[in-house]
Amino acid sequence: MQPPVQTSTHQVSLGETEVRKAYVADHEDEAEREWACLTLLAEHAPGLAPRPLRREDAETPVIVMERLPGAHLAPEPLTAAQVAAVGTALRRLHDVPVGAVEAAGIGPRGIGTATLPPALVDRLSPGHDLSACEDPALVRAARDAARDWLRDPSLPELRAEVLGIADLNPPNVIWDGRAARLVDFEDAGLSDPAYELADHVEHLGSRLPGVYDADALADAVGLDGEQRERMAAYRPFWAAFWLAMLTPGSGSWHRNPPGTVEAQAGHFMALVGRH
Template identity: 55%
Template sequence: MQTQTHDLSFTDTEVRKRFLSWADGEADREWGCLNLIWEHAPGIAPRPLRRETVGGHPVVIMERLPGDPLGGRPLTAAQTKSLGQALRRLYGIPVERITAAGINERRYGPSTLPHALAGWLSEQHDFSHCQDPTKVADGVEAAREWLARSDALPIPRLVGLGIADLNPANIVWDGQACRLVDFEDGGLTDPAYDLADHLEHIAGRTAGVFNPEALSSAVGLSEDERERMRAYRPLWAAFWLVMLLPGNAGFRRNPRGTTEAQAGHVMGLLNAI
């Protein structure tokens, strides 16, 4: 399960991102993605400046972007349009350049998350600390049974670069343009899969930050890609249900009833298929 991976320090012009470990390759992914974006889609993410090792920890130094993080309220039409344009440019980076740069599939990508999630859903869980244990158990079981189906998910198309964590706090708005930060989990992805991830991020969905149809339109997804995006949404909804189960950090961080609401959301998506 995900935990804190880094700390940040700021000057007027720079951001220093100090990673706590080399183990999962976060610093390499961040540096590789930022350099690739700077070469092929400059202006949608911070310019990479340099790398350092401090006290045995990898550090990535990047420019500090103007503006403030979004989040907590629905995006305006202008923000949605700008975010869609930024994501379109990100997904449009040629796949051969991504692979040539040594950048592999994003963390929790379409080839790894379904198997991992199936394992998490099949674990023994103690629902007694939940507000409504039966509802949560039903949500977990519905997700487990759905994921076990051979036709549950589309065949992935790894054709673009993804940020892999579109928490609204990772979108910086300067009044005119949206830019993206936090590429430590980024990598090769399927745009439909990535956008489903973004739409289901708990920090964005519960606050109604993203309008699914408006954002997918702004990104320029075809109708086929939108159908594939919708098919991936239950996967990410189930991921967040697992994050919100007792024993995981999401359960402690969120108000009582959040897990039950997520279980209801999962079942609603599955019933709509």
């Protein structure tokens, strides 16, 4: 086994043929969701995700799955072949029958549009000290605009039409030179394809290095005109989410280079027409 990699929810250890994912305390629900998703995909979309091998008894949940060939996507714009492969992977995921998802006990994906806006409004409150920002005035203006927008976002109603991965951060896509495969289903669940795509292209880990081109990915997944309009409507929601996550002093603030919150502020303002 290679030395384990620790995240906020789990510790991953890589062997030659197996991956051991040990969840930290209080994340039993995520472990159950991931096991259910991997089991479902092994039946309905074999080869798209790691095959679940076994569960181990431990103080916290442990899932052992096969190790997929290839490497994580690099934090750089995708090639045309990679865009096509990611689109194919997402279509296979979205094609899993909704009835089978429900029968597996997999509910809605994490982070919806109903309960999150109030929490984001609170996190975007004007009481935060922005003096550590490179451009406090820009960040303050964007946070004020995001707070106002979130109070009445007028978002389209979500449609539980597909199984969504929820987190398409580039490290969760394995590329072997021909095919893209998906890992990390701890937040996956029933979702709306337009909402999923908006989340994918707005994720800070993919947007800043320009990994996913929004139009190209929508083409590759096969979104129609109406779905593209709904995807565009959801994008400011996710841009506001990441602006809130970049509160000075937060984990996201410390993990990203100086200027990130300013770039996010400008991006949100552009999406809502407040240049």
